[in-house]
Amino acid sequence: MTANLYQPINGQITDVIDESPTIKSFVIAPEHDFQFATGQFVELTLPGEGEAPFTPSSSPRIKEKMEITIMKAGRVTAQLHGCGKGQRVAIRGPYGNGYPIDDFAGKHVYIVGGGVGLAPIRSLFLTLVDRIGDFKSVVCRFGARTPADFIYKDTLFGEWQKLDGVEMKLTVDEGNGDWDGHVGVVTTILGPKDVDIKNAVAVVCGPPIMMKFATVNLLEYGFDPNSIYLSMEKNMSCGVGKCGHCMLGKYYVCKDGPVFTYAQVHKYPNIWE
Amino acid sequence: MDTVFIGRLKSLLDAVAEQMHLYVPRKVDGHYVCVGYDPSVETAVEYNTIRVCTPVKEFLFPLRELAAVFPEPVAPADVRPFAVFGLKACDLRSIEILDKVFLEKDFEDPLYVARRENMFVISSDCTEPGESCFCSVLEGKPYAEGGFDLNVSAVDDGFVVQAGSSKGKRFLSEHASIFGDVPDALLAERDKNRAGVQASLERINADYQLGGASKDAVEQGYESEVFDEHARTCVECQACTRVCPTCHCFYLYDTKQEDYFGKMKMWDSCMRTGYAEVAGGGNPRKILGDRLRHRLMHKFVYFLERYGMEMCVGCGRCVDAEAGDMDIRMVLKRLSDELTDKGKAVAKKAK
Numbered sequence: 001m002t003a004n005l006y007q008p009i010n011g012q013i014t015d016v017i018d019e020s021p022t023i024k025s026f027v028i029a030p031e032h033d034f035q036f037a038t039g040q041f042v043e044l045t046l047p048g049e050g051e052a053p054f055t056p057s058s059s060p061r062i063k064e065k066m067e068i069t070i071m072k073a074g075r076v077t078a079q080l081h082g083c084g085k086g087q088r089v090a091i092r093g094p095y096g097n098g099y100p101i102d103d104f105a106g107k108h109v110y111i112v113g114g115g116v117g118l119a120p121i122r123s124l125f126l127t128l129v130d131r132i133g134d135f136k137s138v139v140c141r142f143g144a145r146t147p148a149d150f151i152y153k154d155t156l157f158g159e160w161q162k163l164d165g166v167e168m169k170l171t172v173d174e175g176n177g178d179w180d181g182h183v184g185v186v187t188t189i190l191g192p193k194d195v196d197i198k199n200a201v202a203v204v205c206g207p208p209i210m211m212k213f214a215t216v217n218l219l220e221y222g223f224d225p226n227s228i229y230l231s232m233e234k235n236m237s238c239g240v241g242k243c244g245h246c247m248l249g250k251y252y253v254c255k256d257g258p259v260f261t262y263a264q265v266h267k268y269p270n271i272w273e
Numbered sequence: 274m275d276t277v278f279i280g281r282l283k284s285l286l287d288a289v290a291e292q293m294h295l296y297v298p299r300k301v302d303g304h305y306v307c308v309g310y311d312p313s314v315e316t317a318v319e320y321n322t323i324r325v326c327t328p329v330k331e332f333l334f335p336l337r338e339l340a341a342v343f344p345e346p347v348a349p350a351d352v353r354p355f356a357v358f359g360l361k362a363c364d365l366r367s368i369e370i371l372d373k374v375f376l377e378k379d380f381e382d383p384l385y386v387a388r389r390e391n392m393f394v395i396s397s398d399c400t401e402p403g404e405s406c407f408c409s410v411l412e413g414k415p416y417a418e419g420g421f422d423l424n425v426s427a428v429d430d431g432f433v434v435q436a437g438s439s440k441g442k443r444f445l446s447e448h449a450s451i452f453g454d455v456p457d458a459l460l461a462e463r464d465k466n467r468a469g470v471q472a473s474l475e476r477i478n479a480d481y482q483l484g485g486a487s488k489d490a491v492e493q494g495y496e497s498e499v500f501d502e503h504a505r506t507c508v509e510c511q512a513c514t515r516v517c518p519t520c521h522c523f524y525l526y527d528t529k530q531e532d533y534f535g536k537m538k539m540w541d542s543c544m545r546t547g548y549a550e551v552a553g554g555g556n557p558r559k560i561l562g563d564r565l566r567h568r569l570m571h572k573f574v575y576f577l578e579r580y581g582m583e584m585c586v587g588c589g590r591c592v593d594a595e596a597g598d599m600d601i602r603m604v605l606k607r608l609s610d611e612l613t614d615k616g617k618a619v620a621k622k623a624k
Contacts, residue, residue, distance in 0.1 A: 004349075273555045
């Protein structure tokens with residue numbers, strides 16, 4: 001008998017971390033070790049209620065638990081926000097391709113992230129940092145609506161800023177009294193001289209409007225469309241390229257993505273919607 | 274013997290029904306539907322002239338099914354062998370298409386596998402194409418050349434039965450006593466009948482014949498206004514995707530029962546407004562014309578690129594079913610004509 005594609009494995013929420021007014025991270029312990037590659041996603045089920053796709057934000061090195069950072073955006077995410085420690089959940093996956101980390105070796109990795117888009121980026125960042133010597137540099141440009149909207153504040157404002165081989169700039173759309181950093185949307189902290197573009201790959205993840213304008217900037221700076229990696233947010237449901245909901249042109253985002261190069265998807269309409 | 278003769282269809286169906294549950298066509302209000310076969314009723318035997326109204330996918334990928342049970346997994350109920358009589362060449366092509374999706378290596382759908390393995394396919398030649406049949410436009414034929422266990426062709430005074438698989442051959446040899454030999458004259462008659470039906474199909478579709486490959490017409494017509502124009506006559510009833518034997522979109526949803534949680538799998542339709550919408554409200558295909566274009570692109574371009582065959586068999590069910598006026602043959606024809614005209618314009622300019 002063929003293994004059931006739709007069968008989830010059971011798990012439990014073991015911790016909940018408030019990240020921002022609308023975002024929480026859930027630490028989830030699956031009933032057995034769970035292996036994924038950074039950038040792959042899972043379908044998280046709230047039993048009896050529904051499931052939704054999320055890219056784990058934790059390091060794939062950790063197999064006995066994973067973190068999933070969730071913004072309250074729809075029916076299932078709102079219900080998940082109401083859940084606490086001990087809540088039974090279920091997980092299907094991992095699905096999709098993840099980031100091609102090995103292809104990044106020997107290059108600058110230029111990461112542009114915004115809002116809850118830092119969730120997949122955190123997993124990628126932790127993976128890169130584990131083998132930081134393999135890359136020329138890791139250059140991060142992260143934005144949030146306000147200082148309070150940044151997620152992973154402790155590490156983002158702290159140890160991540162001090163890591164060897166990492167250069168990081170943060171910005172907020174609107175500052176407040178305590179914020180002495182840059183104010184402006186994330187594209188205002190991007191620059192053509194941030195990295196040696198011919199020896200760099202770019203990774204973009206965030207709200208669609210941010211991804212759109214960041215990509216426009218990167219192309220203007222001279223990034224090759226094949227070197228711009230986008231995490232596409234579509235309505236992934238089955239996870240195995242059958243149900244059709246996440247189709248982006250000929251691609252099933254769940255199976256062929258969720259990470260695509262701009263070169264792969266640019267010809268399709270409404271990719272940012 | 275791979276090809277035999279039988280005088281009465283009922284003898285064949287009775288022999289099948291002795292071994293497994295059998296579905297047969299029955300005409301109801303001018304359409305054929307599939308019903309369970311009752312050998313005790315003499316009038317239960319009908320030779321359907323064209324495809325039944327409902328899509329064959331119902332047998333392999335039902336409208337709604339329980340896809341998974343948790344936290345304690347439960348093995349799905351065993352599927353018993355079953356047979357379907359009266360499938361047509363377009364139906365067999367639709368099974369081939371569904372196989373590509375649901376039997377895909379490393380991504381096999383166990384629910385589909387179980388039904389597919391237990392299905393005994395008995396096809397039959399079309400004898401009177403319907404007004405909406407357009408398989409010939411897409412290089413289809415009104416008779417099956419493969420993909421069946423048994424194929425039945427009506428001839429004078431009886432039926433030619435051909436085995437197309439090891440299961441079919443075994444059936445013929447196990448029931449050798451009810452079959453007779455096929456003289457060459459009967460095979461010639463079968464070929465003549467087939468050619469006749471093919472010719473009438475081509476007559477019916479004379480106005481819809483495409484100037485080139487459907488892929489080129491749809492792909493290069495991507496920016497065409499045809500999609501938006503035809504969308505104006507579509508009332509979004511979604512009937513086209515429901516009756517389509519190749520459309521296989523589905524929706525997974527969760528249920529809570531007394532002693533288990535379930536994941537249900539149910540047909541969905543890419544023509545539905547919220548189909549591709551994400552939780553944040555983004556929707557790449559808010560506009561009906563965009564959804565229509567996507568459906569056609571999926572059928573004639575994307576699926577072909579991925580699996581090597583078109584995802585339309587020309588059965589015409591969508592033409593019959595739609596509540597509005599959105600004829601896929603017209604959309605294809607107009608796109609094809611636009612492409613031909615474009616080609617002519619370019620050639621003229623070059624001169």
